[in-house]
Amino acid sequence: MKTSFKSSENRRFLMFAILLIVGLFNLGIDVANAQPPAVKNIVLVHGAFADGSGWKPVYDILVKKGYNVSIVQNPLTSLKADVEITNSVINRQDGKVILVGHSWGGTVITEAGVNEKVAALVYVAAFMPDSGETTGKWVAAAPAAPEAGFTDPDQFGYVYFDPAKFHGGFAGDLSQAQSDFMNASQVPIIGKCFEEPVDNVAWKSKPSYGIIATKDKALNPMTERKMYERGKAQITEIEGSHVVFISQAEAVAKVIIKAANAQ
Incomplete structure (x- = not known):
């Protein structure tokens, strides 16, 4: 009886070991066949008259959700220089x-987005030019809003957003205090940047997403739509000013996450 009992136990143990090995083997196959994880790296590119710190509300949301977020600080001295630092x-x-x-960062990502590491593009109240086009072409595509305006180039060639119009034309849905600080710390852009044509166009070969800021006074929302539709971008409308990425950070982050999960 003892021998029979031990033999029965051994058989059960052997069967359990076989099932365990088969299970682990199948688990390995399932893991190998699983879909790759969503893209975890997000690179944020600012436009003219602001710097990368404006992305902090979006940054905070994405980081809390586990994304690795990097922010480019454009020199705003030429398209080439901005594309180089973005590629870096x-x-x-x-x-x-x-x-x-x-904004201007849209022109930058159009050119830099051909980098093989870039899986998709997200345009936030941004320019989306085609090859041979300049940003200036799209600035002039619709009459400027009365709330908006730019200074003439100074002796160094830099252009500023008109300080007297900054709140209404650039950051109308931010508090006066927050807008005043952004105005005082605005980063000027060399005016000739708007005359530089784009050579490479990433949105022709990569998925693109376009956010229209419906209350934008700096870049006409209809101009945004026209560019996005031509580029076959997935369009999201968000009620906000030109700095919609600050005033509506949750909604903007949602579009970025959608782009990341779709790749």
Whole structure:
């Protein structure tokens, strides 16, 4: 009886071991066949008259959700210079990247987005030019809102957003105090940047998402729509000013996350 009992136990143990090995083997197959994780690297590119710190509300949301977020600080001295620094940040990433641009930053990501690490593009109240086009072409595509205005180039060639119009034309849905600080710390852009044509166009070969800021006074929302529709971008309308990425950070982050999860 003892021998029979031990033999029965051994058989059960052997069967359990076989089932365990088969289960682990199947688990390995399931893991190998699983879909790759969503893109975790997000690179944010600012536009003219602001710097990368404006992205902090979006940054905070994305980081809390587990994304690795990097912010480009454009010199705003030429399209080439801005594309180079953007590529420098992209190249530091470990894996694929969702590249996000605001305003002038849209022109930058159009050119820099051809980088092989870039999986998709997100345009936030941004320019989305085609090859051979300049940003200035789209600035002039619709009459300027009376709330908006730019200074003439100074002796160094820099252009500022008209300080007297900054709140109404650039950041109308922010508090006066927050707008005043952004006005005082605005980063000027070399005016000739708007005359530089784009050579490479990433949105022709990569998925694109476009956010229209419906109360934008700096870039006409209809101009945004026209560019996005031509580029076959997935369009989201968000009620906000030109700095919609600050005033409506949750809604903007949602579009970026959608882009990351879709790749």
